[in-house]
Each structure stands twice: as structure tokens, then as C-alpha cells.
Amino acid sequence: MDLNLRHAIMQNVANNTKEQLEDTIEDAIERREEKYLPGLGVLFEAIWTHASEQQKEEMLDTLEQAVKQQA
Template sequence: MNLNLRNAIIHNVSGNTQAQLEDTIVDAISTGEEKMLPGLGVLFEVIWNHSSEQDKQEMLSALEAGLKK
């Protein structure tokens, strides 16, 4: 079976409202299960690919600050 995980994840959340997307993200983070990491990675990829250069710099600054804690 040839399953494209990225496409499956995108298909599962396509059409979701912002509230549903937030619930998905918060749930994935709060459970702390490693099996949720690929899904979060795909969602981050979508965010990154649809962000301006300024938004990307802000995300990188937030990431850098979060990793220094």
C-alpha cells in the first residue's frame, strides 16, 4: 500500500474552521504523543509555505527564543 502521509493529513483537515484547526493543534501538543508529530510537521509546512518573509522571520525568532528557555 502506497500511502502519502502528507496528502492524507491535509485531506483530513481540509475545510476545517480555524477553531477546529486550533483544537487539532492543541490536542496534538497536549497529548505529547510522538505519533502526532508528523501531522504537526505537515501543518507547519502549510503555514510556512503560505507565510510572508516577515512572518517567517517572526516564527524563527519565536522558535529561537523558545529553544533558549
């Protein structure tokens, strides 16, 4: 079976509104089930590839702080 997970996930949310995308992300995080991690990864990949260098720096700063708080 040839399944392109990235494509399937992006097709699933292609027509979602901003609010629906937020609900999808919040729901995946609240459920804390590992099966949602690939989907969140694909969504993050989309964010990262479309972000400016300044936005990437801001995300990295936020991520660095979050990782340090989790340690």
C-alpha cells in the same frame, strides 16, 4: 502500500474551521504523543510555505526563543 502522509493529513483537515484547526493543534500538543508529530510537521509545512518573509522571520524569532528556553 503507497501512502502519501502529507496528502492524507491535509485532506483530513481541509474543511476545518480556524477553531477546529486550533483544537487539533492544541490536542496534539497536550497529548505529547510522538504519533502526532508528523501531523504537526505537515501543518507547519503548510504555514511556512504560505507565510510571507516577515511572518517567517517572526516565527524564527519565536522558535529561537522557545528553543533557548527548553535548553
